[in-house]
Amino acid sequence: MSNPIMNRYEFVLLYDVENGNPNGDPDAGNMPRIDPETGYGIVTDVCIKRKIRNYVEIMKQDEAGFKIYVKEGIPLNNQHALAYVANNIPVPSKENAKNVDAVTLLKLRKWMCDNFFDIRTFGAVMTTGVNCGQVRGPVQINFSRSVDPIVQQEVTITRVTVTRPEDIKTMGRKQIVPYGLYRVEGYISAKLANDLTKGTGFSEDDVELLWTALTNMFDCDHSASHGKMSAQKLFIFKHESELGNAPANQLFDVISISKKDEKVTPRNFSDYSIFVDKDKIPAGVSLIERL
Amino acid sequence: MGFGITIRVQGPYALFTRPEMKVERVSYDVITPSAARGIIEAVYWKPAIRWVIDKIHVLNEIKYTNIRRNEVSEKASTQIAKRIMNGANDPFYLSANDNRQQRASMVLKDVDYCIEAHFEIVQENAGPEDTVEKHYNIVLRRLKKGQYFNPPCLGTREFGATVELVEDTRTIPPSSLTGSKDLGWMLYDLDFSDPEDIRPRFFKAEMINGVIDLTTVGLVG
Numbered sequence: 001m002s003n004p005i006m007n008r009y010e011f012v013l014l015y016d017v018e019n020g021n022p023n024g025d026p027d028a029g030n031m032p033r034i035d036p037e038t039g040y041g042i043v044t045d046v047c048i049k050r051k052i053r054n055y056v057e058i059m060k061q062d063e064a065g066f067k068i069y070v071k072e073g074i075p076l077n078n079q080h081a082l083a084y085v086a087n088n089i090p091v092p093s094k095e096n097a098k099n100v101d102a103v104t105l106l107k108l109r110k111w112m113c114d115n116f117f118d119i120r121t122f123g124a125v126m127t128t129g130v131n132c133g134q135v136r137g138p139v140q141i142n143f144s145r146s147v148d149p150i151v152q153q154e155v156t157i158t159r160v161t162v163t164r165p166e167d168i169k170t171m172g173r174k175q176i177v178p179y180g181l182y183r184v185e186g187y188i189s190a191k192l193a194n195d196l197t198k199g200t201g202f203s204e205d206d207v208e209l210l211w212t213a214l215t216n217m218f219d220c221d222h223s224a225s226h227g228k229m230s231a232q233k234l235f236i237f238k239h240e241s242e243l244g245n246a247p248a249n250q251l252f253d254v255i256s257i258s259k260k261d262e263k264v265t266p267r268n269f270s271d272y273s274i275f276v277d278k279d280k281i282p283a284g285v286s287l288i289e290r291l
Numbered sequence: 292m293g294f295g296i297t298i299r300v301q302g303p304y305a306l307f308t309r310p311e312m313k314v315e316r317v318s319y320d321v322i323t324p325s326a327a328r329g330i331i332e333a334v335y336w337k338p339a340i341r342w343v344i345d346k347i348h349v350l351n352e353i354k355y356t357n358i359r360r361n362e363v364s365e366k367a368s369t370q371i372a373k374r375i376m377n378g379a380n381d382p383f384y385l386s387a388n389d390n391r392q393q394r395a396s397m398v399l400k401d402v403d404y405c406i407e408a409h410f411e412i413v414q415e416n417a418g419p420e421d422t423v424e425k426h427y428n429i430v431l432r433r434l435k436k437g438q439y440f441n442p443p444c445l446g447t448r449e450f451g452a453t454v455e456l457v458e459d460t461r462t463i464p465p466s467s468l469t470g471s472k473d474l475g476w477m478l479y480d481l482d483f484s485d486p487e488d489i490r491p492r493f494f495k496a497e498m499i500n501g502v503i504d505l506t507t508v509g510l511v512g
Contacts, residue, residue: 008438025359026359026360026361026393027357027359027395033358035356036356037354037356037400042358044358044360044449045448045449046360046361046362046449050387067383067384068384069367069384069385070363070384070385070387071384071385071386071387072386072387072388105369108369108372108373108376111372111376112367112372119367124366124367125366125367126366126367126368126369126372136441136448138441140441140442140444140448140449140451141449142449142450142451143303143304143449143450145303185451187442187451189439189440189441189442191440191441192440192441241438243433243436243438243439243440244436244437244438244439245436245437245438246436246437247436247437247453247454247455248437248442248451248453249437249453250437
């Protein structure tokens with residue numbers, strides 16, 4: 001394990017979707033999420049986090065220290081890697097279950113953070129009777145929003161087989177966005193990584209893995225509903241200090257996106273121009289482009 | 292308020308959950324003093340000081356939107372963690388598909404607040420070096436540079452907040468809300484004085500021309 005991070009980061013990820021549904025809205029019959037007032041498409045924070053978790057799970061294959069706590073479906077080998085656990089804490093009886101003392105709680109918390117990448121990164125709520133069983137992770141991700149209003153399309157498809165002999169042929173529906181470029185912003189707090197009591201130990205290696213996950217997660221996540229989703233640009237703002245050297249919103253404003261031709265309906269990433277206003281980057285912050 | 296600060300907090304979405312509607316979350320109309328305190332503490336806090344919110348200026352009109360998400364119903368259990376640490380064979384993960392809940396949230400849109408606050412020294416945690424000037428200057432410095440301990444958020448962590456220092460309260464823009472509006476009983480904050488028994492405190496919120504004055508409210512609970 002490398003050391004916990006000592007720099008604050010902010011990042012902007014641009015990704016696009018072509019003829020797919022980036023994130024369905026359960027309230028709207030799985031149509032792509034949309035802000036009804038403006039028509040901009042939305043992708044929730046938890047959707048992106050899920051993809052990051054899945055990517056890490058695929059990449060690390062249950063490697064020690066990179067387990068994933070909140071899983072989809074059933075993993076095949078979930079009990080193998082317990083041998084490296086060296087702590088010995090007697091399990092309290094049922095009536096004492098609520099009264100875990102602070103020292104034990106810290107031990108447990110540390111153990112959970114050491115073992116699980118997603119708890120170390122995003123945090124987790126642990127149930128205890130004591131009100132400090134929460135782990136706040138250093139990484140915080142906002143909702144993604146499309147750069148321009150999106151169009152939701154419903155495509156009807158037919159099915160040639162039937163489930164039961166008496167069934168008739170059925171129709172199905174797919175919900176797609178013909179094209180949408182989405183922008184998501186996130187923050188990484190160094191303090192929630194390296195603080196002695198509050199930190200999760202989110203390390204330099206972890207942050208590297210997170211960048212890899214952000215750039216590659218769509219490639220491990222293809223499905224019939226997602227269409228062609230690709231990460232297009234990842235801009236990372238690295239502060240020299242742990243607390244940061246500039247307000248986050250000022251940094252997000254450095255990256256502006258516009259259509260090359262106002263009259264053309266964008267259908268491709270090349271229809272957009274990305275402007276990085278390097279003069280706006282304050283001293284003490286460096287911009288790293290990972291894509 | 293010799294050592295008061297004013298900050299401007301903005302964001303595209305916010306969710307200040309009403310305690311009586313926590314499952315299908317519904318936000319309060321405005322930020323609670325408790326959430327405002329959390330935003331300031333995200334920027335700067337030490338055990339030696341306690342932040343107190345004095346006034347909340349609500350600059351934008353109150354708009355709602357609805358978001359439904361897949362969430363998990365379970366939490367990470369320390370009991371199971373312990374059992375596994377001791378070599379038990381329990382599942383080592385939380386299955387998001389088997390513990391799925393779809394929950395809707397009524398969230399606020401396009402919020403813009405100015406928050407006036409000051410801090411008090413907590414005598415029992417303060418040493419001789421804990422002067423008011425010191426803490427005041429640190430918080431001002433952090434706000435001016437845009438520094439923070441952890442990113443401030445508007446109620447929940449997916450709704451990031453933009454926080455700026457307002458140097459002069461006379462520059463607070465006039466609110467688009469006029470007249471007096473009764474917002475009903477709102478959560479003021481949680482009383483942590485007894486860690487065994489954390490109690491919520493409530494107040495009767497009244498907004499006059501977009502401003503909620505908290506210096507004169509009576510707390511219940």
